[in-house]
Amino acid sequence: MGLQGKAALVTGAAQGIGAAIAARLAQDGAAVAVIDINAEKAEEVAAALRSGGARAMSAAIDVTDRENVAEGMGSVAAELGPPHILVNNAGVYRSTPLLDDSSESWDLSMDVMLKGVVVMAQEAAPHMIRAGWGRIINLGSMMSSVAYGDDLAYCTAKSGVLGLTRSLAAELAKHNVCVNAICPGSILTTMLEQVGQAVEKRDGLETGSWLQKRAGEIPLGRLGLPEDIGSAVSFFCSEDSSYITGQSLHVNGGIYQS
Numbered sequence: 001m002g003l004q005g006k007a008a009l010v011t012g013a014a015q016g017i018g019a020a021i022a023a024r025l026a027q028d029g030a031a032v033a034v035i036d037i038n039a040e041k042a043e044e045v046a047a048a049l050r051s052g053g054a055r056a057m058s059a060a061i062d063v064t065d066r067e068n069v070a071e072g073m074g075s076v077a078a079e080l081g082p083p084h085i086l087v088n089n090a091g092v093y094r095s096t097p098l099l100d101d102s103s104e105s106w107d108l109s110m111d112v113m114l115k116g117v118v119v120m121a122q123e124a125a126p127h128m129i130r131a132g133w134g135r136i137i138n139l140g141s142m143m144s145s146v147a148y149g150d151d152l153a154y155c156t157a158k159s160g161v162l163g164l165t166r167s168l169a170a171e172l173a174k175h176n177v178c179v180n181a182i183c184p185g186s187i188l189t190t191m192l193e194q195v196g197q198a199v200e201k202r203d204g205l206e207t208g209s210w211l212q213k214r215a216g217e218i219p220l221g222r223l224g225l226p227e228d229i230g231s232a233v234s235f236f237c238s239e240d241s242s243y244i245t246g247q248s249l250h251v252n253g254g255i256y257q258s
């Protein structure tokens with residue numbers, strides 16, 4: 001319960017990795033705001049946390065909408081107290097081959113995974129600076145460092161997340177706000193399943209074969225679980241990581257070594 005008395009915001013927390021991060025931070029004692037564009041599912045996650053004894057609320061916030069974020073942050077701070085922890089987890093994956101007209105997917109990817117991170121940090125950081133303690137954790141990806149093709153927008157945005165993390169870390173260190181990135185490998189969520197289905201359709205593969213192949217390639221012998229990322233976030237929020245900032249941690253079962 002090391003995070004008792006702290007308020008944590010987790011974006012994209014209505015499902016998948018974000019929901020597991022929210023659950024882990026609640027287990028660690030934090031009051032948690034489950035933030036997502038999907039209001040209904042975000043409330044389901046928050047209600048489950050409350051029924052487990054945690055302090056939790058949902059907030060329907062689109063991280064790309066500055067006014068919406070500012071307003072939402074106000075209501076979260078009023079209900080849970082000023083945020084000490086921000087986990088920028090909201091993400092989208094869109095296939096973006098270079099020669100296709102994918103400008104809409106490109107804009108969406110940059111908006112959610114770069115602009116969204118900055119806007120959330122701009123609204124949350126003043127609270128952390130006032131408190132003299134804060135943690136910002138940004139979700140990168142293995143694709144912050146490697147590429148498979150057809151993933152121009154995702155790779156670019158997730159590589160940008162690492163630069164953004166370093167820059168925020170350098171700027172906020174004097175306020176005792178640590179900023180780090182976590183780069184998941186293949187984590188079993190809706191997003192990964194959708195990527196698998198798209199590749200199978202494109203390459204005429206059998207249903208489910210892509211995920212099975214992927215799991216077989218991972219040195220630790222399994223796909224990742226959302227809870228594996230929750231554990232890494234918990235570490236970055238704990239006092240055990242208080243001398244670590246500006247870093248990225250790959251959590252991928254050993255398939256890529258940085």
Ligand SMILES: NC(=O)c1ccc[n+]([C@@H]2O[C@H](COP(=O)([O-])OP(=O)(O)OC[C@H]3O[C@@H](n4cnc5c(N)ncnc54)[C@H](O)[C@@H]3O)[C@@H](O)[C@H]2O)c1
Nearest residue numbers: 012016017036037062063089090091141184186187189191
């Ligand atoms: N699953 C993986 O294998 C994997 C690997 C590497 C990185 N990641 C990253 O981890 C994060 C979570 O991934 P996931 O697999 O749980 O994805 P997911 O698609 O299951 O969940 C993403 C969540 O983000 C929300 N979201 C999207 N746009 C939003 C916006 N504008 N404002 C607020 N919320 C928004 C969605 O509604 C959804 O609930 C993402 O940043 C993703 O890129 C995932």
